[in-house]
Amino acid sequence: MSERLVDAYDLVIFDLDGVIYLIDRPIAGAVEAVGELHRAGVPLAYATNNASRRSPEVADLLTGLGVPADAGEVLTSAGASAAVLAQRLPPGSKVLVVGAEALRAEVRDAGLEPVSAAEEKPAAVVQGYGPQVGWADLAEAAVAIRGGARWVATNTDRTLPSPRGPLPGNGSLVAALRTALGQEPDLIVGKPEPELFAAAARRVGAVRPLVVGDRLDTDIEGAVRAGMDSLLVLTGVHGPADLLAAEPERRPTYVAADLGGLFETADAARVPPAEVEGWRLEDGGGPRLTGDGTAIDALRLLVGLAWSGGDATKVTPDTSAARDALHALGLAA
Known part of the structure; x- marks a missing residue:
């Protein structure tokens, strides 16, 4: 086997x-x-x-969905960011938190003091995704960073997936501050x-x-x-x-x-593949996909073409199965 x-x-x-x-x-x-x-x-x-949930919350969510998990198996950018700040700042340092309550709790548990206003002279700003983050939060962060606070982003994902399609992620909010400040975050912690x-x-x-x-x-x-x-x-x-x-x-x-x-x-599943069962790429007036097989195998073959310098977007179907595969992959002309 x-x-x-x-x-x-x-x-x-x-x-x-x-x-x-x-x-x-x-x-x-x-x-x-x-x-x-x-x-x-x-x-x-x-x-x-995603910095909007803590590890135990994520584990509970997974378990509720039928995926048994414990908090020790879950690593979040919120927890990692708080740990990094605790390593770099004296205990009790003030940190302006832009994000969800989960991020505030991680900062607090790391021995630091979460604050919400630039007037409190935070040593750092930590920015993570939160569905309620708004202009006022970004304004406080901008003032604090201009005042010398270290700027840490939990992650810079431009979008996050949803059943309705991609929605703005923390990277989109980081981009707003980047535009206002004309500078990059001092540290990005997540993937x-x-x-x-x-x-x-x-x-x-x-x-x-x-x-x-x-x-x-x-x-x-x-x-x-x-x-x-x-x-x-x-x-x-x-x-x-x-x-x-x-x-x-x-x-x-x-x-x-x-x-x-x-x-x-x-x-x-390997890409690019050594070989692909059922599919072939033939040349003659441009690359043509011929044969029959699964759409994912056709994609693997096209990946081999694209990653070796070919133009996989110009591939045309040579069989009805090839036409169906390219359509399923969203690659049909």
Whole structure:
């Protein structure tokens, strides 16, 4: 029996939004996939850039969705940012918090004092996603940073996935401050910085972790920076066209339609592929896709063309199956 992709790894690190759930709804097949990993005894971790929930809250949410988890398996950018600030500031230092109550609580538990006004002379500003963040919060942060406060962003995801499509993420709010201040944050803690992944591996002593995510610019780039293999699933933010255009630092080891790809053979999900069953690319007046097979296998073949310098956006279908595959991938002309 061929070895499953997941069997070559001693830890699976999942992103959450767009991989396990969308806001508070489980993604199809996610509960079953995680259940299978639990039955097989595979160590799991969850690393999220979303700073609006604390680790116990995330674990409770996952458990409520049918994905049993404990707080020790969850790493958040909020907790990591508070820990970094505690390392760099004297105990009791004031920190202006722009974000959700979860971020304030993490700052408080790290031995620092969360504040809301620039007049309180904070030593740092920490900015994370919060659905209630508004102009007044950004204004206080701008004044504090101009006054000398260190600016720390939990993450810079431009969007976050939702059942209604991508919505503005913390990166969009960071961009507003960046425009107003004419400067970059002093520190960005979350993905694509590698620390969340490295911390997850340290917790269980893993030497060959696999990162699973839906974003090339955070999950996959973060895995590349951490020296870890990665699986891109097409259930969240980034899709086939994004994968074709991915720069080398944002290229995953594997791609799959969903978490079911964990249980395929590694060769069935690897990009670019050594070979693809059923599909061929032929040249003659431009590249043509011919044959029959799954849409995800057609995508893997196109990735090989794109990453070797070819123009995969110019591929035309040579069979009705090829036409259907390109349409399913959103790549039809």
